[in-house]
Amino acid sequence: MCRIITVANQKGGVTKTTICQHLSCILAEQGRRVLCVDFDPQTNLSATLLPDGQAPTLDVSGVIAKLLDDQDLPAPSTYIQRCGKVDLIPGSKSLAKLETSLLTEMGTERFLQEILSPLRPHYDYIIIDTNRAASPLMTNALTAADSVLIPICPEFYSTEGLSDLIASVLKNRRRLNPAIQFEGIVFSRCNLRTNLYRTTRTNVEAAFQDEIRVFRTAIPETVKVGDAISRGLTVMEYAPDSKASIAYRAFAKELISYVESTPAQRSTLHVLPGGGVCRAG
Secondary structure (H helix, E strand, O other): OOEEEEEOOOOOOOOHHHHHHHHHHHHHHOOOOEEEEEEOOOOHHHHHHOOOOOOOOOOHHHHHHHHHOOOOOOOHHHOOEEEOOEEEEOOOOOHHHHHHHHHHOOOHHHHHHHHHHHHHHHOOEEEEEEOOOOOHHHHHHHHHOOEEEEEEOOOOOHHHHHHHHHHHHHHHHHHOOOOOEEEEEEEOOEOOOOHHHHHHHHHHHHHOOOOOOEOOOOOEOOHHHHHHHHOOOOHHHHOOOOHHHHHHHHHHHHHHHHHHHOOOEOOOEEEOOOOOEEEOO
16 A cells, blocks of 8 residues: 655755655665655755756646646656656756645645545655645645655754644644644754754653654764765665664664554644644543
8 A cells, every 4th residue: 555655844954855865765675666756846856866867858847737727637657757766756946936826726735636646556655855835835745645754853943843834734634634644753963962862852752742653763964965965876875884874774664664564643633723733632
């Protein structure tokens, strides 16, 4: 059964794209059929995954433009690119220009869902990279997803940013996608030896205890990840024995274990008037 996972956080700099890239490559390496969707107008995932010189015939903004014109979906072969062991629906900077139409046109919240639903039988995982803003693009990414994976960095205001995103997910569940779940929270860019990491992790676990899974594995901050990406590689290819490589593999193993043996957690959190989050009861 296919799992569509949206990787989201309304804060920038939390390595959403890097996690999409590395998680997808490890899943594919382990025999899973994986499709990545670059739904961020910055198109960093496409730049990372697409081979040099390979320009897509059609990208996700082109497909959405056809839906806005009430045209039929084009054949998947026209917009899905093969990138090594991973398939990709490339992004486009034109996504940003489509946001006004997505905001004003009727029924556009389900466009990405309409694109991905026919592809479910062909993949085990569909991983969606998102922009950081609360926007029509984010609404589409949440509406299309089975679950949300939330990367965060150890900062004093991490729980505040988390609450905003969680409130968005809960509103989406109530209004558009009643099946959406929380896949979990993964810490990234961490110095595991610092009090800041330990304190932030303790605070996050306390704030969302028994409601949202916090992955045991944390991804350490290291220059090797950036060096790998600059060479068009994953850190597993560039520095297979590095702490980051080991951590990404451990995180992927943990996620696979959860996804393929247990359901995503059904949180009982609710949105308060004014946008806060609380537990039921």
